Amino acid sequence: MPHNPSSPIGIVTGAGSGIGRASVALLRQLGATVEAWDKDQSTLDALPSDEHLLTCLVDVTDEPGVTTAAAEAIARHRRIDYIVNCAGAYLYASLEDTTTQQIRKLHDLNVIGPTLVTQAFLPALRASHGSIVNVASTVALKPTASNSHYAASKAALAQLTRCWALELGPDGVRVNAIAPGPMPTSLFRSAGMTEAQETELLSTRTATLPLRRAGTPEEAAVWIARLALEDNWTTGAVIPVDGGMSL
Ligand SMILES: NC(=O)c1ccc[n+]([C@@H]2O[C@H](COP(=O)([O-])OP(=O)(O)OC[C@H]3O[C@@H](n4cnc5c(N)ncnc54)[C@H](O)[C@@H]3O)[C@@H](O)[C@H]2O)c1
Secondary structure: OOEOOOOOEEEEEOOOOHHHHHHHHHHHHOOOEEEEEEOOHHHHHOOOOEOOEEEEEOOOOOHHHHHHHHHHHHHHHOOOOEEEEOOOOOOOOOHHHOOHHHHHHHHHHHHHHHHHHHHHHHHHHHHHOOEEEEEOOHHHOOOOOOOHHHHHHHHHHHHHHHHHHHHHHHHOOEEEEEEEOOOOOOHHHHOOOOHHHHHHHHHHHHHOOOOOOOOOHHHHHHHHHHHHHEOOOOOOOEEEEOOOOOO
16 A cells, blocks of 8 residues: 655644554554644653654644644644544433533534644645544444434534545545444543443443454554555545444
8 A cells, every 4th residue: 555655744633542542653653753632741641752753732622722733743844644633522421411511512522623623734734635534433323322412523523524525635635534433441431431331331332243342442543544644545434443333
């Protein structure tokens, strides 16, 4: 598979934990330079120190912060070949228990966050004929109970992926997403679920999967890295990485 440049340079948001962290590790292993963005400094500090791995404290919902960090990244590297919009949050709540404040916060992060980051890098991505990878979810493709607004936010991101692919394809920019199934990360505890609720959710979801097990962040990272680094004539795809859950 042809790679873009010999040593691609890009951004991973939500890079301090879970799928983002596994993606940073694989991208580095494949020779890419990575700027790891996260809003949690302690997770960034725990990343291995490496001259081709820079860390940056950025909250992707903070528009001026994103604009400044993106301008600094472009000035530092002089090109950006890929961005991975991985930062996201979960909301486990029935319709009757969901508040408008929760919905706004969720969409701010899962929908507006990737939009702000992508907008900030658009001129650079057009110049490099780069690649955008969004991290959606299986629940964007297949409805599930008790997380409707999370599912709606990820469905919005999946559709943004397809629309942006149409819009940016003529400029040579590819836009794809992965749709992961259940993977044990800090996502569920960060959403306020107890350990028992997390175990129950993951075991219920995985019990009926065709592959009968949860996935790993490393399995998601394989597809993220391929879509980010390989110019393989793929755009507008939302690829399930979910043990068959979307079937
Ligand atoms: N774990 C799963 O089962 C699963 C399934 C489908 C989709 N996803 C998606 O994968 C992505 C990564 O989730 P994960 O499972 O690795 O969770 P995680 O909690 O391990 O990692 C999320 C990271 O995003 C960071 N983050 C949160 N808000 C941020 C903000 N405003 N700005 C910058 N960084 C921020 C967190 O600090 C954390 O490091 C999310 O978009 C999530 O919705 C996860």
